[in-house]
Amino acid sequence: MHRALRTHKSPNHSTHRSRRAAHHRRSPRAAQAAAAAVAVALALTACGGGSKDKKENGGTSSASASGDTVTLPKLDGESLEVAAVWTGEEQKNFKTVLAEFEKRTGAKVTFVAAQDPIINFLGSKIAGGQPPDVALLPQPGAIKQAVDKKWAKPLGAEALAELAKNYSQGWQDIGKVGGKQYGVYYKAANKSLIWYNAKVFENAGAKEPQTWQDLLTTAQTVYDSGVTPFSVGGADGWTLTDWFENVYLSQAGPEKYDQLSQHKIKWTDPSVKQALTTLAGIWGKKNYIAGGANGALQTEFPASVTQTFTGGDQPKAGMVFEGDFAQVNIGETKAKVGTDAKVFPFPAVGSAAPVVSGGDAAVILKDSKAAQALATFLASPDAATIQAKLGGYLSPNKNVPNSAYPNAVQQKIAKSLIASGDDFRFDMSDQAPQAFGGTPGKGEWKDLQDFLKNPTDVAGTQATLEKDAAAAYGSGS
Template identity: 80%
Template structure:
């Protein structure tokens, strides 16, 4: 039986990109407030003018599992600390490993699942529901979602008519960050089309700097590259069909996208050395360290790259600038991702945490720390720490349901979300050998057919 993933149907893929392009991202200043936001309890939030009501939970304990590490984990812990302050509950963060479904399976089998898990894929939510692990959200959390989220973001966390997921964290995965000094020295201009991107890359290369940093050790970064190229080149309808495996990975449209990618990945000296051994955080930091002679001039990834940029001396908006992923076809791609809070051990405390995470209160604490994007439409934009992040957030909210969700995140975990397997491994092999397009397609199709069961 074919497994069908949830997907948002949209009117036009260009709307969010147009919203981002409508502002001068690169002219915006950096800087920000590192306050944890713990004093936000009495502050009005967004358009609601109130804070979320939470029960007193003195003596209650909760475990929250997520794959987040580094600054991302540290910032989320500040949100959890505010929940503790307001309720009296004690919350423990449990570091999880990818794929998180396997991690949760071992916890369930051992009789000690976390109370709440942050799941990065709609496919993972579906699996958690199918396995009987996930519990539906209660009335308070559903009410909070209805007040603060567009229908599209609610639907992604809905399975068989019941709400299971709170999409607490979103991502705009259609951005390319660049070292401003490198571009200035080279005389490179921000591109709006793929051909212009290749021109900028050659200009940077001619100046003596490798154009691209790629975090190939983390296979998900490679799926994101593919999805942006594919969405723009093949179009939304084909994207939806491939996401549901209604067309095969041997389709000519996939060949065309891989051929386009090979124009960068297969170009001698266009990708910083050791890409397959470079994890995502390093791919970002090595682009913004080394003065005007970094290991690369550009790095592709979402708005969350700001967390890693923040670990360098570069300032977002001045030293580190950004442009939307260029149009490969008729329109620029708009790919979004996100992490949803899902309850595994139903309790008053777990439901209260889900309700809190669905509120503007929680999101605003995290937003001011940087590297975070919320789909919550009632988050006050002024809480974002710099103009770049603010405009990206405003464009996401303004787009409503007008986006495509990350394709690999919609796939069964075995194909789209497991290190060393499926799409991650096939694209890592392709990065190593960009000339093997037919072999890559055959491997992708074989793995997809096995994972989808068709």
């Protein structure tokens, strides 16, 4: 949450967010999702969706000067509620997409601001007999829980056809439960990026690192220039899980990552010890984190970004780790993405650089012609292209023109996202039971916050993580 985007991880961070939920057990392939390594310069031509030459089934969208590519039914007099935890610019931009759906169909759509975790919010709405028609769910586990509780409805033929045309198999698979398609992954996130203040790097003579050792060298170079190397939004525990996941995926490899994601190996495993010890190389380094551990634990994600790009060439920190959605927060400063604010992929800790992905899927809770039409629209390049042009957004839809993204950095991220296919891993904590991977002040979030405060206690942190994980996975909560 998604992220100022959602409180997902924060008041404005949605994608990515206190947005974790339910128990999620699935095969390693189904746990895969596409995300992108920004540094890869790929000669990829963006594909535009083909338009239709005639109206079908009374549809209002067809080949037209506006470039509509998806056929939608007439829905005059119909009304819909769409729930998501998005706030700020993210919510505003999504409402622009919904307005286009209204224009094309005649339906009336109301955005419902949900609290995090959204699965709990939906439970209360359903118990009160007032579920929204469609909800944007930020993790595979939440989709599974919605299906298990018989809240979610399968996608119809039109939405399935749009998915098949516009999405890789991997992005389709993570929206499935029991072989049936329930989710349309409307929004993606690349959570393997480190943003940096270009002026700080220039003054320090620092270079973009490619390996973890290079990152430590770069951090020392920045520190020696008089600027604290890292800003960490530790008040939002999800940022710390993202740090861990990137180190762990690169160092332990995809197979171990899948096993730990499903709790098939314990958090006391030596691979977890190795990852935590590696993280301590930054978290435990005196004066490497703005405000120290205590300051970081009082810094929410949006502030961790903005304080990296304010203060001229003497900001509170030179670098901040997080996904492509950080651009929304950078936009709140005077810094310009691609000039003042630059980005590099999370460095390789092991043999390959990690690519950790997240996303938000549209799920139908009240099956109707209007709800199915909205899911179909969100699966189309038409909807995603509208939001792509507004910035701070990344789509896994391969038929969104790359030129729709508003700057070169975002275009590069989007281009490599599409080229990445199915070969990457979805956010580990988003796959975990909510009690472990998605609740502020509890489970993995709390355990890693405690580790940030005392990064010498690797064994104690492992023991606590395993205790909390065993309880959560055992109960499925």
